[in-house]
Amino acid sequence: MAEKEYAYFCGCSLEGTAKEYDESIRAVMKALGVGLVEPDDWSCCGSTPAHTVSHVLAAALAARNLSLVEKMNKDVLTTPCPSCLMAFKKAQHGMTGSEEFKVEVNELLDEPYNCGVESKSSLQIIYEDIGLDAIAAKVTHMMPDLKVAPYYGCILSRPPEIANFDDPENPVSMDNVLMAAGVEVADFAFKLECCGAAFGVPKREMVNQLSYKVLEMAVDAGANCIAVACPLCQQNLDLRQGQVNSTMGSRFNIPIIYFTQLMGLAFGMSPKELGMDKVFVSADKITRRITKAEYEKIKEEEAAAKKPQKAKKEAAAEETNN
């Protein structure tokens, strides 16, 4: 039995295009002693199309799943997909905020939803419930060649009154999680920029332009990898990177990796287990791993080499001050 156990909603993407996100989350959570239980007979969260048609019907789709969680006697549901998360959070927000809305939604459901479930992103669970210390304790390997731009996407922390997590304009949770996992993180100004989202189908050029900006900023920031927490972001930046290059005339070759995959690599898991082979832009060149002990030894040697210089400098400074 795991120490902590959450209801887990992987959603449709993670069963398909983002299989590696699901695999890596399950692997990382297991390593961290967290159990994930899927509700029986879960259905579509409502996703983007539903709420553009009807708020009530969209909320009903989400609430159906939430009521399943209630039946499991769980009060927290975690989902890796920000889109699913927002569907659940919006349903919760609407139903707790208005009795009328709640009645309206519940009329559509076989089992009424009593608003007893809080939905949290898997990033939030990892950041807040598990904590940085626990992550750091699991790290066995370092990736000295890697420098990551953490990319949160648009809805993980926004709108703040619904998301209720991290800073809406400058989130730091993924930065901190990755740093705890021993990964070097770049100061990345476009953490929340739009990747183009679902417009990849109707307006491909626009998505290419937007994704281009994100990729460009990451490279400018000195990163050689972008860490993501959203299947759609991953798809736009990874799958369409070639399209971006051909329409924008760029030559990006930057891997787009789920933050959980990077955690898994730091935990010493095999790339295969983490689905590293499922991304389009390969990360093999930048994810060279050495053990933590080796890494520390190198660092010690570097520090020893620097030390005499530093001491000298300090002494000089002291002299001029007095």
Next chain:
Amino acid sequence: MSEVASKELRIVGFLCNWCSYGGADTAGVGRFKQPTDLRIIRVPCSGRVDPMFVVRALITGADGVLVSGCHPRDCHYTDGNFYARRRLEMLKRLLPFLGIDGKRFHYTWVSASEGQRWQQVVTDFTKQVHTLGPMHQK
């Protein structure tokens, strides 16, 4: 509104002069419409409101009692509402034990500038008392 208008209930309000009475005035000046059930008694400070006034009102025919003072830390008399808060919280917890629905009694803080908040408090409290109906007779 029609529900309220059809059958008024008796609601007594004790309002401190400096904040909540002023807030009710501000609501009036702003023409923020409210249900008419409430009758307001002006007191200098919420600290002047002996819980026995609330009890007396509820026993002798009020269906609801509302006490409103300055926000904590903003009392015109510095500490009056701090005492009020303890006394009224005690009463709030005692009434349901006696068999009087705690929802018939509400205490809150409204400042002189919060006309809209006052409108909301009166509207919501009146609605709450109406859902309970008239006070039970012995």
Next chain:
Amino acid sequence: MRVGVFICHCGSNIAGTVDVAKVAEEARKMPGVAYATAYMYTCSEPGQKEITDAIERDKLDRVVVAACSPRMHENTFRRTVMKAGLNRYFFEQANIREHVSWIGLDKELNTKKAIDEVRMAVEKVKRNKPLFSTSFKVNKRVLVLGGGVAGMQAAIDCADGGLEVIMVEKSPSIGGMMARLDKTFPTVDCSICILGPKMVDVAQHDLIKLHAYSEIAEIKGYVGNYQIKIRKKPTYVDWTKCTGCGLCMEKCPTKNAYDHFNFGAAPTRAINIPFPQAIPKKATIDPEFCRQFVKGKCGVCAKVCPTGAINYEMQEEIITEDVGAIITATGYGLMGIENFKEYGAGRYPDVITGIQYERFLNASGPTSGHIIRPSDHEEPKTIVFISCVGSRDKSLGVPYCSNFCCMYIAKQAILTKDHIPDSQSYVFYMDIRSPGKGYDEFTRRAQEEYGAKYIRGRVSRIYPKGKKMVVRGADTLLGTQVEIEADLVVLGNAVVSAEGAAQMAEKLHISYDTHGFYVESHPKLRPVETNTSGVYLAGACQGPKDIPASVGQGSAAAAKVLALFSKDMLESDPAIANVNINTCVGCLKCVKTCPFQAIVEDTLRNGKKVAKVIETVCAGCGVCTSTCPCGAIQLQHFTDNQLLAEVNAICQK
């Protein structure tokens, strides 16, 4: 008992939604009511005459007026009944306007409610007792809190009027925010050139005593007789010896102290005189940075000081001043840049605040008036100003307009062009708010003569790109997104209440709003008074204000104090607590709960222990009355029986 009831139509304000004739008719049936009538405007002169005539004609001994809020006209009608020979506490006002006619839609229900309000007032007035004020002496000294332009104006006006003034300023020099400004809008005259003489006036006036680098520790007392404890913070420099020569500042080895005066635009020394025109022009040591305090060794300033003024052992000192009135001019604060995450939250050195930019513009500022880019000290060519940064933003808890940012941004755009002729300024704005005299012309000049490009829209993000800061925003007039590669970004950050404003209000017993600004007694008719008599407001402590408004309020507050002090004696409010020594059992629970320590233990001649109220200290809150188990201590005019009469008037089964 013969109660007269006067129902006011208040034009159509009341009569429009209340059947006033019906109310008068019902009032006539109430026990004890001898006369009831409705009148068009009861507060008008003929309306008041109606009351005095009726008192005489019908031998009335109590009066109820059902009209507007007693907070509006209670004093008016109290004077009316007094004129007719009644004690002014034989009057009650039923509020049938703010609490009835203006908020209820249904005339029938309103009328019913108005009748109840009248019944309550009648029952209360029947139990009212005649109360008499006592007179007490006024201490004709005034305390001015804060040495900004509003406080200085108030102090000078009071002192010119012959009053002794005590001024307390928390920072080492008076001058406030205005002393930091380079130029003032819309005249673009030099700020310190017009403020400097005023500062000198304050320093040299015989009747003004200045306590700089001091704070209020405690305020006790009441209008006419306040006892103020002032905490003089240790400056570690004996100001009686310091000549302000500045040698210590020159030699101080700590060069990275935070410069409070310059809002951190550049570092300063650990011992410093904030600015050349400072008053008093004395040095102060910042123990947070001084090596003598941080490391326990240095002593350079002590070595170089020609007068031996340095004293590292200096302790804070508490002094007491007695005054009769207080003018609060504690100013405002600015929202911290860390709140603006989308603008970098202070992570980018080339995103600065308006006041920091003002210091760069200022010839006595850290760059001697040269505009620089903090990151590399180069001269910026493209400067973006963003207004409403925090202001009018509910999500940051500042729904209000900060009043003067539009104007100072226009001024800074103009000055920028003067300083760097080949520069280009951009101003992102929501609305241009320039309703003062010559103000709108000024913002037009910034655009038309100085070429500042005004872009109507919000900035969504600032991010670095090489040496530039990219400012990305919307141009809502063109309906496009704009990106400007700027060398320097200046934020017009929101005006917030001064640090510690709430705690100061608690010491003063005055109200403050949710944003920490002090609440005036009446938003239109009593703008510088507070609900605590003897305490007045001036300047931005009441809300964001520009210089002319602050100066105006300073003078207004001074006029109020001068009027108050024109009498030698003040009358006390007789609505205070009173102990019935026959029923008091001496449990002294009232002594424990009195917020003003106005109740003491007393022993009667027969040895009985009872409570005793110190009349001048009692503020009339009534906490004692609701504490007393045996009803022996009663707050006059709000006694148990008076309030019970009101309860009984509405609660009858």
Next chain:
Amino acid sequence: MSTQKLKEIIKQVLPDVETVICWQEGFDKLNVTPIFITSPEQVDKVVWNSACAQNLASYLPSQKKKVAVVVKGCDSRTIVQYMQEGLIDRNNVVVIGMPCKGIISKKKVQKAIANEPVEEVTFTDDSIKVKTPSGEKTIAVKDVCPSKCTSCQFPTPIVYDHLAADAIESDKPADSVYADVAELEGKTLEERWAYFAGQFDKCIRCYACRNACPMCVCQDSCIAETRDPHWITQKLSFDEKLMFHMIHSLHLAGRCVECGECERVCPMEIPVAKLKKKINKEMKALFDYTPGVNPEDKPPMYVFNVDEAKIKEHKL
């Protein structure tokens, strides 16, 4: 029994005090009444047994000179509360503590013997033997004790200068104190209203509960009988009865030391103390305060915290 030791202590302290307040036998052995001992000869009259129900501490605030008083554990809370409220000068009181394993309720004993006349009573540690015209009956104290004894947390006085017997530890669980309150809380609003309405309607407004209450400091100034202020009329209606009991409860908010005197003296057997115990339960929850336990505490209704950790704003 420790009567002998008690008598010795009384003799020992008597020279230093004006009077020693203790118990003596009344018109029969079941009825014990107070005795104010001023001379050594009176000491023989002193009794100590499970019929010593009166809370003698109640006499203390009216004493002008130094006195000694004998208190049971429960009674000692009265002294502590007086100290908190500054109603007595501790230096002027010699407290003789009497550890106690439980007292009897006279009413319950009378019920147990079918209200027959009492001819003789013999007391043992945990039972009494009552002789009536129809024979002898041995009754266990625990079967006829007042409810306060069944959850007694302080069998040994909290404050004392002398202890007349070995201290006893409480063997009752702490959560038993408010078990009766919790039981009522489990009922519906309507059931509770019916219960209290029925109980308070029995009141004959004799004010015995008030007169016996050690915390009713108002004495002749009680607002139940004044016109100024006129909180309550003389009408013998349910409303006025309820008002009286609410006044009593609210005046004792955070002060009731649960000595049970009000219920002991009530001729109508109204559970007068219930509302006060409920308030005490809430005082414990809100302010972690129990009346009459720690002399350094302050009664919660006379103090405040600027930020109250446990008081949350109520939403409508």
